[in-house]
Amino acid sequence: xxxxxxxxxxxxxxxxxxxxxxxxxxxxxxxxxxxxxxxxxxxxxxxxxxxxxxxxxxxxxxxxxxxxxxxxxxxxxxxxxxxxxxxxxxxxxxxxxxxxxxxxxxxxxxxxxxxxxxxxxxxxxxxxxxxxxxxxxxxxxxxxxxxxxxxxxxxxxxxxxxxxxxxxxxxxxxxxxxxxxxxxxxxxxxxxxxxxxxxxxxxxxxxxxxxxxxxxxxxxxxxxx
Numbered sequence: 083x084x085x086x087x088x089x090x091x092x093x094x095x096x097x098x099x100x101x102x103x104x105x106x107x108x109x110x111x112x113x114x115x116x117x118x119x120x121x122x123x124x125x126x127x128x129x130x131x132x133x134x135x136x137x138x139x140x141x142x143x144x145x146x147x148x149x150x151x152x153x154x155x156x157x158x159x160x161x162x163x164x165x166x167x168x169x170x171x172x173x174x175x176x177x178x179x180x181x182x183x184x185x186x187x188x189x190x191x192x193x194x195x196x197x198x199x200x201x202x203x204x205x206x207x208x209x210x211x212x213x214x215x216x217x218x219x220x221x222x223x224x225x226x227x228x229x230x231x232x233x234x235x236x237x238x239x240x241x242x243x244x245x246x247x248x249x250x251x252x253x254x255x256x257x258x259x260x261x262x263x264x265x266x267x268x269x270x271x272x273x274x275x276x277x278x279x280x281x282x283x284x285x286x287x288x289x290x291x292x293x294x295x296x297x298x299x300x301x302x303x304x305x306x307x
Contacts, residue, residue, distance in 0.1 A: 102278065104150030104210075109180030109218060109273040112171035120145040120169065127186075129171040130194065133158070136186045141166040145183070152279060153207040160187035161199045168194045170271060172222050178247065181222045182273035195220060196233070197269040201261035204272075209280045212253045215260075216274030217243055232264025239264030247273070254280055 110118035111131060119131070123145045126132035133143030133156070142164045145156045158165040170181035185200040186192045196202055217233070219226035224247035231242045235249075236259055243249050260272050 102150055103213070104152040104277050104279075106147055106149055106154050106275045106277070107216075107273070108147070108169055108182040108275075109172065109175055109216070109271070111169050111181075112173040112175055118147065118149075120147050122146050123167075123169075126168065127194065129173075131169040131171070132186065133167040136166050136168070136189060139189050141187055143167065145169060150279075152210060152277060154275065154277075155205045155207070156183055157203045157205070158185040158187075159201050159203070160185065160192075163187075165192075165200065167202065170194050170222075175222075178224070179222055180273060181218055182216070182271035184271050193269065195269045195271050196260060197262050198267075199262065201234075201259055202272055203257060203259050204275065205257045206277065209254060209256050210277040211280055212251050212255070212258065212275065212277050214248055214250055214274070214276040215272065216248045218247070218271040218273045220269055222271075227268055227270075228266075230266045231268035232266050233268070233270055234259070234261040234263040237261075242268060242270055 107118045110116060112129065123131050123133050123143070124135060126136050131145070133145045134140040143166060145167045147154045147156070156167045158167045165185050165187040168184050168186050170184055172180040183202055184195040185202055186194060187200060218224055224243060225245055227242045227244040229244055231244060232239045233242055234240070240249070262269060
């Protein structure tokens with residue numbers, strides 16, 4: 083293949099190639115084999131994994147998860163104050179059974195899901211395209227919500243996926259928030275997120291520059307009338 087044709091094929095192929103998806107299955111904790119684990123944190127509350135020593139009444143910290151070259155950092159708050167992130171375990175987790183990430187703000191009064199006053203923040207180490215989020219109810223399923231139950235997704239009242247378990251999205255960003263609230267608030271866990279990397283602007287600029295060079299050369303080679 084001639085160098086010009088090879089360059090054109092490379093640039094066109096790069097433009098058409100979709101970014102591979104990274105899958106963050108937070109509900110996968112408790113079976114051992116196949117669990118999706120954080121790179122930091124500590125054991126807590128009889129099988130869970132926490133961002134701080136919640137058994138010692140410490141509520142702070144970050145849980146970090148990586149997949150496909152992308153890292154997600156989970157932090158939590160309670161009415162604006164620092165709280166702990168918990169990855170709740172389910173010994174028999176399956177695609178339709180399991181918990182995921184929740185919030186602890188008190189050793190005595192706090193549940194391990196996301197409930198009144200609590201917010202979970204996921205910050206990625208790069209800009210990503212978010213295509214799906216998975217959520218679970220108190221019973222580690224997606225059937226315990228009532229029709230019309232809501233949560234706050236990036237501050238917007240959003241229906242919890244009763245009898246479905248997942249919400250398809252098409253959003254680009256680096257930080258996403260999940261909080262208790264909305265028109266008919268109910269508690270929940272964040273069970274999963276599906277994201278893909280967004281190419282840097284420099285990548286697009288390089289591709290456009292390359293295509294411009296190809297177009298210029300091809301025009302120069304065209305026979306004149």
